Amino acid sequence: MTTLTMFRRELSSYFSSPVAYIVILAFLGVTHWLFFRTFFLISQSSLRPFFALLPWIFLFLAPALTMRAWAEEKKLGTLEVLMTFPVRERDAVLAKFLAAFAFLAITLCLTLSLPLTVLIVGSPDPGPIWGGYLGACLMGGAYLAIGLFASSLTENQIVAFILAIVLCFALLVIGEDVVLFSMPAALVPACSWLGLGAHFESIGRGVVDSRDILYYLTVTGFFLFLNQLALESRKWR
Amino acid sequence: MIDVTSISKSYGSTRAVRDISFHVAKGEVLGFLGPNGAGKSTTIRILTCFIPSDSGSASVAGFDVNSAAIEVRRRIGYLPENNPLYMEMGVLEYLRFVAGMRAIAPQQRSQSVRRVVELCGLGPMAAKTIGELSKGFRQRLGLAQALIHDPPILVLDEPTIGLDPHQIIGMRSLIRDIGREKTVILSSHILPEVSATCDRVLIMSKGRIAGTGTPAELAAMARSGQELLVSIRADRESVEAALRDLPFMTSVTHLAETGGLHRYSLRCESCEDAGERIFRAAVDNGWSLAELQRTAINLEEVFLDLTTREAPR
Numbered sequence A: 001m002t003t004l005t006m007f008r009r010e011l012s013s014y015f016s017s018p019v020a021y022i023v024i025l026a027f028l029g030v031t032h033w034l035f036f037r038t039f040f041l042i043s044q045s046s047l048r049p050f051f052a053l054l055p056w057i058f059l060f061l062a063p064a065l066t067m068r069a070w071a072e073e074k075k076l077g078t079l080e081v082l083m084t085f086p087v088r089e090r091d092a093v094l095a096k097f098l099a100a101f102a103f104l105a106i107t108l109c110l111t112l113s114l115p116l117t118v119l120i121v122g123s124p125d126p127g128p129i130w131g132g133y134l135g136a137c138l139m140g141g142a143y144l145a146i147g148l149f150a151s152s153l154t155e156n157q158i159v160a161f162i163l164a165i166v167l168c169f170a171l172l173v174i175g176e177d178v179v180l181f182s183m184p185a186a187l188v189p190a191c192s193w194l195g196l197g198a199h200f201e202s203i204g205r206g207v208v209d210s211r212d213i214l215y216y217l218t219v220t221g222f223f224l225f226l227n228q229l230a231l232e233s234r235k236w237r
Numbered sequence B: 001m002i003d004v005t006s007i008s009k010s011y012g013s014t015r016a017v018r019d020i021s022f023h024v025a026k027g028e029v030l031g032f033l034g035p036n037g038a039g040k041s042t043t044i045r046i047l048t049c050f051i052p053s054d055s056g057s058a059s060v061a062g063f064d065v066n067s068a069a070i071e072v073r074r075r076i077g078y079l080p081e082n083n084p085l086y087m088e089m090g091v092l093e094y095l096r097f098v099a100g101m102r103a104i105a106p107q108q109r110s111q112s113v114r115r116v117v118e119l120c121g122l123g124p125m126a127a128k129t130i131g132e133l134s135k136g137f138r139q140r141l142g143l144a145q146a147l148i149h150d151p152p153i154l155v156l157d158e159p160t161i162g163l164d165p166h167q168i169i170g171m172r173s174l175i176r177d178i179g180r181e182k183t184v185i186l187s188s189h190i191l192p193e194v195s196a197t198c199d200r201v202l203i204m205s206k207g208r209i210a211g212t213g214t215p216a217e218l219a220a221m222a223r224s225g226q227e228l229l230v231s232i233r234a235d236r237e238s239v240e241a242a243l244r245d246l247p248f249m250t251s252v253t254h255l256a257e258t259g260g261l262h263r264y265s266l267r268c269e270s271c272e273d274a275g276e277r278i279f280r281a282a283v284d285n286g287w288s289l290a291e292l293q294r295t296a297i298n299l300e301e302v303f304l305d306l307t308t309r310e311a312p313r
Helices: A001-017 A020-044 A048-076 A078-082 A089-121 A125-151 A158-173 A176-181 A184-196 A196-204 A210-235 B040-047 B069-075 B091-101 B106-119 B135-149 B165-179 B193-195 B213-223 B238-246 B272-283 B299-308
Strands: B004-012 B014-024 B028-031 B055-061 B076-079 B151-156 B181-190 B200-205 B208-213 B223-235 B249-258 B261-269 B289-294
Touching: A001 A089, A001 B091, A020 A048, A020 A089, A048 A078, A048 A089, A048 A125, A048 A158, A048 A196, A048 A210, A078 A125, A089 A210, A125 A158, A125 A196, A125 A210, A158 A196, A176 A184, A196 A210, B004 B040, B014 B040, B014 B055, B028 B040, B028 B165, B028 B193, B040 B055, B040 B151, B040 B181, B069 B076, B076 B135, B091 B106, B091 B135, B106 B135, B106 B200, B135 B165, B135 B181, B165 B181, B165 B193, B181 B193, B193 B213, B200 B213, B208 B213, B223 B272, B238 B249, B238 B261, B238 B272, B272 B289
Parallel strands: B028 B181, B028 B200, B076 B151, B151 B181
Antiparallel strands: B004 B014, B004 B055, B200 B208, B223 B261, B223 B289, B249 B261
16 A cells, blocks of 8 residues: 555556656657658558657666656655655655556556557558567566666765666677677577567567567566665665 | 664764663653754654664664664654754645655544644744744644644754743743643753753753753752852962861862952862851861852753763773
8 A cells, every 4th residue: 555655556557747747748749750761651550669669768868757756866866754654665765666567557648649550551460569569568667676776876866877878788789690690609599588679670570479478577676676775775784 | 652772873983872872761851862963863863763873773662773763753753853843845835745645544644733733822923925034933743744644743953943931931831731631752952941941951962961850959969069259368289288177178279369468269078067067168278259150050061961971981
């Protein structure tokens, strides 16, 4: 129940700050512009160009959403109030994550204008569209977990933002072909599995493989666990 | 209600709290008094389960702060130092949030919020955003936050810091009212504050407890010695020698000289007729005595005495 209370506060705090609206507008502006810019030229009724961009757009969107989460609590000192309520760190982390995730889901809903347009002008294959949105949620969750972890390491939102971008970027490019190519062969399978993007692509093809889902849930869970440890670290310092 | 047994806590090489033990009875209002950096906030953070101690044990309402932190937190209302609040939230919205975090049943939350709004005099501010409140009302809101679940124990870290004198008076009387029903720990570096609100005072210095007693006991401790100010027109050396010879005198300090008139501060053991005997000494030695004044040592000086005293070891 406390998790629910905290989730509600977190979500409404997104909407009471102008940052969230700016982030939404920027996200919608960029995605719509990049999509429609080529949509009528290629005259291909698919959302693939939109989904192909998402891993790169999330690279900035997710850290912008999460940078405030813990950094501000630390800076204002409200973390001390929060952590002396009868709440476990784990539940607090979960509440923050779910709120960020809900916000991201709302943002993704606002891009439904894209599939609607495609549906009106053509007859796309629905599989990749459903898969793309499912993948976007899963991948977005992983990005947000990384962003929350970065935010829990510092009092400074800008540091949290940049650290989150660096971490997400590292985990994204590690699975890119260019990087894999220059790597010792022994590391290639592991790194290509670790990459954030490849699993999204395979879900985005409309093939929902439980291994890809498991991958995102593992990454999300791992960084949320690190986040919990970072919160608890005040106890062993 | 609260039992603390030889707790210590270090931050790196800084030893914030060193081997502190104390007990707080049910219904008692205990004041932690000490300068900044004395270890007050660290002790409070250990009691409120924000950080654990390195060694020693503490229990609150029968629950250990390390092994039953959640149970301890349920029973404590806590106003941290500097009263951190979410500035963008509304007053009632914030209190409802706290009520939820305190796991008050949804149907009772409005009632709990109404109770603390009334208790802390927040009524006129209920419709405002926290960022719009004056410092005094923010502090009241912080107190309301700490009281919303009607905890048996209230812990207030520097509750009047940054308030104007009028607000301080309001805050103190509020704390006194609450102290009638609850066990309260409050910290302060201002003496009149603890003597105005507390049943008992723990004086802390450099991570240790430097003294303890009721405000009256501390005052009596101070009065057991007394200070006299005298101005004498005579040769300084012979005066000092003669004064030191008086049996009850503990110290003679030369303060100033203006045109042959020397001013001294005299510390004496408790002695009713000290003034009279100094006067007689002046007459006997043929000094001209221009001033003889007894100053009551106030708590402020006890505090300075206690916290500047070198720790044993």
